[in-house]
Amino acid sequence: MAETTGINEESDSTIAQIIETEEWKLFTDGASSSDGSGAGLMLINPEGQEFIYALRFEFSITYNEAEYEALLAGLRIAKEMKIEHLQAFVDSQLIANHVLSVFKARQPTIQLYLSKVRELVESFRGFTIEHVQRCQNKKADALSKLASITFAYLAKEVLLEVLEKRSIKAQEVHDLIVEEENTWMKPLKEYLELGILPEDKKEVRKVRIKAPSYKTMNGGLYRKSFLTPWLRCVDLN
Structure with missing residues (x-):
């Protein structure tokens, strides 16, 4: 030793x-x-x-x-x-x-x-x-x-x-979210999941710019946030 x-x-x-x-x-x-x-x-x-x-x-x-x-x-x-x-x-x-x-x-x-x-x-x-x-x-x-x-x-x-709210506030979770098939989210989900891009060139550019801020989980589309969990995207209606 x-x-x-x-x-x-x-x-x-x-x-x-x-x-x-x-x-x-x-x-x-x-x-x-x-x-x-x-x-x-x-x-x-x-x-x-x-x-x-x-x-x-x-x-x-x-x-x-x-x-x-x-x-x-x-x-x-x-x-x-x-x-x-x-x-x-x-x-x-x-x-x-x-x-x-x-x-x-x-x-x-x-x-x-x-x-x-x-x-x-x-x-x-x-x-x-x-x-x-x-x-x-x-x-x-x-x-x-x-x-x-x-x-x-x-x-x-x-x-x-x-x-917009305190970090200690309990977050409301809705298990059932019914979405229409054709919404603003469809092009993003198709690109992220299947690599499919819209036919319109302007829409292609929009999708590629937005895509890094989104991801799909359990069939839903989520938006990235710096300080909070992923935000569940829903239809405007």
Whole structure:
């Protein structure tokens, strides 16, 4: 054991470095004011590349709830991206302590948010959360404030989404959806499932542009969304 101590220490150090380089970082911040509510989040991959998102909430929300929505959005995106190891940084000490079980959530709404966070955390092989000062979270902070007022001045490379309802709201699922045979969805479904394109050249172009945002599942057509599950498409009627 004495002869191999140095080798083991070096090996452990190498393994630790490999694990560390696999970790992604997530910075989130929420904002709520009389002008509106929004959130900003930034994912950073092991190579240091930044992925920036902004959300605007179309519902009344408190500051702590906005912070939770921001964290949930980041966790959902990380899960969709198949990230396994994630370090989360939030500038809300209360939320960090809730997740770490240092503080107990007492308000019913906050308890629901915390439960949703813990459910998503189970998706990762490794997860840590840490409270950081607002000055260490400037980009997410600025995005959340800007998104709470307007999207007009956000850069084109920032992915945007508007949430019309809370992340903790139970989603209604209708098992039976009766669709007409000839609807706006038919050309997309035929192209995605069979590779068949319309005869009209203009329609061909439209279908090819739209197709990457859609996919078929269980005979239905679904539209992609950045921060929410796939959206079921239905006929206009």
